[in-house]
Amino acid sequence: MTSQFGARLRQLRLRAGLTQEEMAARSGVGVRTIRGLETGERADPRMVTVRLLADALSLDIAERDDLLAVAIGKPGRALAPAEPVPAEEDPLAEAADQLAQAVRTRWQREEEHRRIHDPFPLPVRWQPVSDDLMDHWANIRRAPAGETAEPVSLDGGLGEIAEVYRRVPSGRLVVLGRAGAGKTILTLRFVLDRLADRGRADPVPVLFGLASWNPATTSLRDWLTGRLVRDHPGLAAPAHGSPTLAAALVDHGWILPVLDGFDELADGLHRPALLALNATTLPLLLTSRPTEFAAAVAGTDVLTAAAGVELTDLSPADWASYLPRSARKLTADDATVWDPILARLRDDPDSLAHLTAVLATPLMVVLARTIYSDSPGRDPGELLDTTRFPIPSAIEDHLLDDFVPTVYRQRPGEQRWDPDHAERWLRLLAAHLHDLGTRDLAWWQLGAGMRRSSRMLWIGLIVGLVNGLLNGVVVAFRYRPIDGLVSGLVAAASVGLAFGLAHGLVGGGALGEPSRTRIHLVSGLRQVRAKIVRRLLAGLAGGLAGGLVLGLTGGLGVELVGGVGNGFASGITSGLSIGLAGGVVFAIMAGLEAPADIRSAVSPGELLAANRTTVLVQLLVCLPVLAVGIGLSFGFADGVVFGVVVGSGLGAGYVLGLTAWGQWLTLSRLWLPLTGKLPWAVLAFLDDAYQRGVLRQAGAVYQFRHARLQDRLTYVR
Structure with a gap:
């Protein structure tokens, strides 16, 4: 939904089996007006318009009163799910259904590949952001002028993010978190949970990595359209009076943008991006590191009508229960390589302050698991050496630096790539992305x-x-x-x-x-x-x-x-x-x-x-x-x-x-293999890096599994 009224209007229209054009003909209201109301571009409908639309929809007295109440910002009653509309009557609804199926399949596979549930998902928790980073609750709740509004509860965990989003009447939510705090995993879970109970009148949540957007040259809607066409080629077909089906879905409010990585925009683009986001009323979920978002807000304004949460750190109990269960058993009593550290955590927790500070984010916990739990013979006890690792950042750098060599030495019988050569090629790829100013590793741009x-x-x-x-x-x-x-x-x-x-x-x-x-x-x-x-x-x-x-x-x-x-x-x-x-x-x-x-x-x-x-x-x-x-x-x-x-x-x-x-x-x-910058079997190398967890797939492109890993490979030679 793009707004409470827009979502209600679309649901009633679909229930009646009408296209926007047919409802315009029945009501005398322009089709552009109807489209704007459903997408949220027209946020304040006139009462005469609402009554004309109610007449066209043949609403009974209770439904008419309910629609009028929603139009002035009051909560409406729940409606029964809309009956399916034949594809020939509403082709965009059919296209949205097919897109939802494709998105669900893709991210289910990606979640499995990332082993999020092995042995269990690391907890992701949050708390409301400070008041200066969030809009007034009256705006978030779309309260009429002159009325106040009470806050809604934003409490929840990883499996409840979709439910928390539903509590936000504006449909706009900001998720802040420091590097590696689990923002991308949270967005993945949000997309899958929203799709799991999506009604046919609901928009399709689609995950977009924001790093490649330049708001100074490309509008948000045009950029969203381009990303959709890139990852879903069938949406390049013209439809519904638009140059592409992707543009029609965006313009008609069938896409719920899940915008990951506001902080990864190029320097100087955060303020223009926030201004561009505020120029629309699109529903969205936006993730960012706190520093970059706070700087953009200080230079412009908060994200209009958006609520906000900030991810909190993992506790020692979180990683202490996760890491042993991810490691091989060494003895019959289930002892693992992590037992000496767990014993020290019980007896002298202050001595683990450096390690506890590092393992406060899911990213570092997963790197530690890969290097020590999944690799026989590696002793995590070395992380307690304060001479070698005098500060927490030294441990983080060690985990980032050791990750790539580790994953290329874990399966010696299946080794195709020399670990040293593989690391050098990955460093060159990271530098290539840095030079292009993007996180997207596209095969057609390798020669750029x-x-x-x-x-x-x-x-x-x-x-x-x-x-x-x-x-x-x-x-x-x-x-x-x-x-x-x-x-x-x-x-x-x-x-x-x-x-x-x-x-x-x-x-x-x-x-x-x-x-x-x-x-x-x-x-x-x-x-x-x-x-x-x-x-x-x-x-x-x-x-x-x-x-x-x-x-x-x-x-x-x-x-x-x-x-x-x-x-x-x-x-x-x-x-x-x-x-x-x-x-x-x-x-x-x-x-x-x-x-x-x-x-x-x-x-x-x-x-x-x-x-x-x-x-x-x-x-x-x-x-x-x-x-x-x-x-x-x-x-x-x-x-x-x-x-x-x-x-x-x-x-x-x-x-x-x-x-x-x-x-x-x-x-x-x-050319690139002849000059030693890539192996001869380029695509096989990239796919192998994906299988090893160095890269991840984001539609038609690869990305490094985390921006911090890409940056470390770029700057440390």
């Missing part, structure tokens, strides 16, 4: 650390080499070896230069994101018929521009290398013919794209595989068109052969230089 000029040169060399070999071998076989050499040199220079320039110019030189579509011949052909003119014109424009570059460089190459008098003119003619054929190909490729399944929530490997399939199918479908179009410029005798050769070479150039998967091949699978 190279300068644009270096990428242009490298891709031009690879594409030129492929085209030079194809042309050179075929021409030498059909004519003379010297002709093959000349043709190969000209093709390598012209095509390599053209695609090197194209890579540097397309998208301002930034590495493109993978396609969020799939190839579907039947639905794609319908799109071609419907949009053939626009797609063809756009494709021809790009094709002719590229063909002109090919013609100029190819003709110049023939003049200089071959000494042929009409080489320049014939090169331009051939280039324009190639451009026309390429334009038709781009138009067809665009037309064959169809939206992915809405329920498809991808992992990094799945997105890579899907993008590879899309690119290769595009190439296979359109290669005959490209070959025929190019072949016509060579005449009938040589047209077929050279059409296939040149078409294959240009297709390879498009794939390697202009698609996310091709750039992944040329940069991440060739």
Whole structure:
């Protein structure tokens, strides 16, 4: 729900089986007004509007009075769950249901992978934040002007976070906690608990890592839409008058943003971000470290209508009961490596002050478990050495530094990666993310650390080499070896230069994101018929521009290398013919794209595989068109052969230089391993790091399991 009135209105509308458009027609209230009321953009409905809507919904007297009461900020009575609405009557409700299923599946698997319930979840507790970090309770409870409001209870534990959120009438809650206090685990549990009892009229809680948001350049709604499309490719389809289904879900209040990591925004963006959040009435759950949030509040204002809680430290009893149960039994009486420390905790707790201070957060407890409970032969007693660890931060640094070597030495029989090499590669990846200013480790951005000029040169060399070999071998076989050499040199220079320039110019030189579509011949052909003119014109424009570059460089190459008098003119003619054929190909490729399944929530490997399939199918479908179009410029005798050769070479150039998967091949699978910055099996290495717990999956990208681990790998060499 975006507000109490908005949620009630949507629930009544769905119960009546009406779309927003149908209710607008019945009531005479504009559909934009109805949409704004349901999303909370219009927070104070006029009474005449409420009565018109009540008439359109055919409410009885009690329900009408209840809706009017909610409109002025009074609590309403509970309604029976809405009956399911057929998908054709409310497509956004159906899309929200499918998204909820995908989100639930993803985070259930992630919770299992993180071993949160092994042997049991560490407790996460909280207390209300100080008054200066939270709005007035009258605003939180949406009280009418002139009325006061009593606080609601915010008490609870990890398994009660969804219930605590329900007590907040505004639907806006801030969760503060120091590094490693359990904020991310809390948000994961919140999402799963909300989904477990979600009604069909309720929005879908979706977890977003805030680190990549730049509020100075991108609005919150646009950024949320982009993240949804990235992680759920099916939401890229246009729908409901919006450019994408993701945008429609956000705009119509079907998404409950769970915003994790306000503190991880880039320096200087906390205040603009808080201002942007206050410019909306979206319901949300926001997490942050206390210092960064307090600084943003001091410079702007509190988060409007938001209640707040702050996570508290673990007690010695918490980790003292958890760590022994996570370790192997050493004797028949259930003794473990932690027994000497537990005995000292009972007899002389003051002597464990350093260790107790460190193990006050779930992050440090889990690191200690990994290093000592899960690794035979390791003695946690070394943590009590005050000479080696004179202050608590020294113990924390030790746990962070020892974590990666430990997880790569735990399974010697399954060792694929040398621990020292693995740690060096992970440090380079952490530095790569630091340079990009993000926490998201995306496979299509691994080459972004190279300068644009270096990428242009490298891709031009690879594409030129492929085209030079194809042309050179075929021409030498059909004519003379010297002709093959000349043709190969000209093709390598012209095509390599053209695609090197194209890579540097397309998208301002930034590495493109993978396609969020799939190839579907039947639905794609319908799109071609419907949009053939626009797609063809756009494709021809790009094709002719590229063909002109090919013609100029190819003709110049023939003049200089071959000494042929009409080489320049014939090169331009051939280039324009190639451009026309390429334009038709781009138009067809665009037309064959169809939206992915809405329920498809991808992992990094799945997105890579899907993008590879899309690119290769595009190439296979359109290669005959490209070959025929190019072949016509060579005449009938040589047209077929050279059409296939040149078409294959240009297709390879498009794939390697202009698609996310091709750039992944040329940069991440060739250049970075050649320079020693990554292993040859890059994706296998990343997946292995995920299996070992060094990385975590956040939709289509990886992240380090915690920001502190990434920062430690970045700055400590």
